[in-house]
Amino acid sequence: MSRRALTLLLSGFLVLALGVVGAFQEVPYVVLSPGPTExxxxxxxxxxxISITGRQTHATTGTLSLVxxxxxxxxxxxxxxLTALRGWIDPTVAVVPQETIFAPDRDPQEVEEENTVEMTNSQDSATAAALNELKIPYDMVVTVVSTEKGKPAxxxxxxxxxxxxxxGKQAKNVDVVGDAVKAHKPGESVVFNVTRGKDKLDVTVPTIAGDQGQTLVGVLMQAKYKFPFEVDINVGDVGGPSAGLMFSLGILDKLTPGSLTGGKRIAGTGTIQPTGEVGAIGGIAQKMVGAKESGATVFLTPADNCAEASKAVPDGLRLVKADTLHNAVQALDALRTGKGNVPACDAG
Structure with missing residues (x-):
């Protein structure tokens, strides 16, 4: 073999070896893909x-699936x-920088705890929203779950x-407290009036700027509700707040005669406030794929996600805009009866 041929052969092996090593080099990205539906x-x-104890429930048909x-x-x-490259060429998944999911200054255990609390808050908010829709009264208080290490709280x-x-503003829910903190400029102080044991006291906490410039004190809160009957939600390892709308609809369906779905296979997503407002979520494209794969034909979509969803909706999946729980119920009624308006998502 000539020296030139040997050089080319060795160079080829070197390039191949470097390519193999590079393919298995760890990279700071996260691959998002369609997850399970329930x-x-x-x-x-x-x-x-959803289990309800202490209140009459009714039979249901069809599906109201969270994604x-x-x-x-x-x-x-x-x-x-290599995993990242496969994700980049797969239209059903997304590859995003790691810091968009895991903040650089956050401990993964803290993120996991926050996701768990968000899911619990979401379930309670869903129950509260359903009861508000049915005009059933209940009680609620905002409590501290934990404070972040090194933060002012x-x-x-x-x-x-x-x-x-x-x-001085009543803490009607977690968002009211959060908004009151965000209304301050970093460096200003917030006065919390709290009940600690048998005592009521004012606690002054300075604020700082977060990674995105937002004002914060570093406290994780949870709304604790006292409902007139027990609602238990069992979803295993699912975390985060994005299933709130579907929890509310499931609770409503069980508490009211008849069927919200009319036997249809319906999926959806969206955060929920106790007052019934539906909020935007992440991963809408992957969630729609999961909904379609589960057999759903209708997908309830937060109004603020409609533009993005309309550009990536799978064939055969009908997008229905949901901005409030009440409007979502009305849309399902219209789908079931064929009467009334069914608000559609569009790219506008």
Missing amino acids: NTIGEVDKKPV TVAYQGGPAAQIDL EGKLRKDDQINYVD
Whole structure:
């Protein structure tokens, strides 16, 4: 073999070896893909997703499925370049920078705890929204779950503190407290009136700027409700707040005679406020794929996600705009009866 041929052969092997090594090099990205769906009026592991005790319930038909997004990657298990490349060429998944899912200054355990609390808050907010829709009264208080290490609230607010007022404004829900904090400029102080044990006291907490410039104190809160009957939601390892709308609809369907779905296979997504407002979520494209794969023909879409969803909707899946729980119920009524307006998502 000539020296030139040997050189080319060795060079080829070197390029191949470098390519193989590079393909398995870890990269700071996360792959988002369609996750499992769960029928909120069905069962998981032979247990009802929604169980209601102490109140009459009614039979349901069809499906009201929540949808999820699965992910690969993260600080504790980074993906390799080859996995990222496969994701980039797959139209059903998304590859996003790791920091968009896991903030650089956040401990993964803190993120997991926050997701768990968000799911619990979402379930409680869903129940509250359903009861508000049915005009059934209940009680609620905002409590402290934990404070972030190194943030201003640490050592000032304590676990299980009940927040009564923020800067003199009644803490009607978690969002009211959060909005009151965000109304300050970083460096200003917030006055929390809390019940701690048997005492009521004012706690002054300075604010700082977060990574995105937002004002924060570093407190994780949870709304604790006292409902007139028990609503238990069982969804296994699903985390985050994006199933709120579908939980509310599932609760409503069980509490009211007749069927919301009319036997149709319906899926959807969206956060929910106790007052019934439906909020935007992430991963809408992957969630629509999961809905279609589960057999759904209708997909309830938060109004703020409509433009994005309309550009990526799978064939055979009808997008229905949902801005409030009440309007979502009316849309389902119109779909079932063929009477009334069914608000559609569009790209506008």
